[in-house]
Amino acid sequence: MNLRRLKYFVKVVDIGSMTQAADVLHIAQPALSQQLATLEGEVRQQLLVRTKRGVTPTEAGKVLYGHAQLILRQCDQARVDMDAAGRGLSGAVAVGLAPGTAAAGLALPLLRTVRARHPGVLLYLNETYGSTLSELVMNGRMDLAVLYGGRVAVHGLQFLPLLKEQLFVVGPASLPAPPEHVPLRLLGEMDLYLARPYNVVRKMVDEAFAGIGLAPRVVAEIESASTLTAVIADGLGATILPESMARTVVGACKAWQCRIIEPVIEAPLALCQSDHLPLTEPAQAIKEILLELVAALPGSLIAGDDTRLSVS
Structure with missing residues (x-):
């Protein structure tokens, strides 16, 4: 498959219009249509459906779209790596940091370290849900x-x-604080504001309650840190959070925090990467910095410079 045709195909799917894509690509629409027809002939599949409202990919087109994005991204990185050969590292690296976790505290140290060691690397940080x-x-x-x-x-x-x-x-200061270490069963009658059931921490909370034959009394599901802090500050109820986010909420309003025991619930923080797409050289350098920063945190599971990945 021709890389230029893949680029044209991705742009048409992104925009959803053959006419607008032709304008963006600076190519005549008939020529663009011919290129896409040639691509469909090469793969022996219909890739696009043309309607009065625009252009949408077929099921085969959706599959090719995903692969084409990866191929074009790798080609771009190859050009960057070749241009940077013999010079310092350069290129873009995208790193996700789940909000409300210890990962959020890595953002500033990561930015400082990358800027000092690899000024040619453009770091993109994305804070969204896991x-x-x-x-x-x-x-x-x-x-x-x-x-x-x-x-x-x-x-x-x-x-x-x-x-x-x-x-x-x-919980808010307006509610009586439990003991410093509180058994989970004592939280069964407390109004709780938790994340949605697909959230990893929420799953752990639900499993822990189920293990003692109870269910949490969830009065609302909230995934915004600022809204959750406002709820606690207003005295509407309590929540269950990992220690790092619990400290943040308590520091932002009049609230208390108590460690849950019987059972103790531990949320595992992990570094996630693809198991089939190799990291670029800049991305590998960022990974090493992340592991170095985590190794200095309390409770770290990183020993020395061991950077091997394993599915757990």
Whole structure:
């Protein structure tokens, strides 16, 4: 397949219009249509469906679109690597940091270290939820992600355990604080504001409650750190968070935090990367910096310079 035709195909799918794509690509529409027809002939599949509202990919087209994005991205990186040969590292590296986790505290140290060691590397940081980050890594649109997870093998991904954070209940000053170490069963009647059920931490909370024959009394599901902090500050109820985010919420409003015991619940933070797409040289350098930063954190599972990945 011709790289130029792949580029044309991706642009048409992105824009959803043959006419607008032709304008952006600075090519006549009949010529663009001919290039795409040639591509369809090469793969012996219909890739696009043309309607009055625009152009959409067929199922085969969607598959090719995903592969084409990876191919074009790797070609771009190859050009960058060749241009940078003999000089310092350069190129773009995308790193995901799940919010509300210890990963958020890595952002500034990572930026400082990368700027000092590899000024030619353009670092892109994305703070969004772990499920979204893992999908981006799987699709090759992000190089690395630090998120809660790794307990279950996921096809297309590898996880390196970084550290474990214990979970705490966090409540407003207007509610009586439980003991410093609170058994989970005492939280069964508490109004809780938790993340959605697909969230890794929420799954762990639900599993822990189920293990003692109870269910959490969830009055609302919130995934915004600022909204959750406002809820606690307003005295509406409590939440269950990893230690790093619990400290952040308590520091932002009048609140208390107590470690959950019986059972102790630990959230595993992991470094996620593709299990089939090799890291570029700049991305490998960023990975090494991330592991170095995590090794200095309390509770780190990183020993020395061991950077091997394993599915856990």
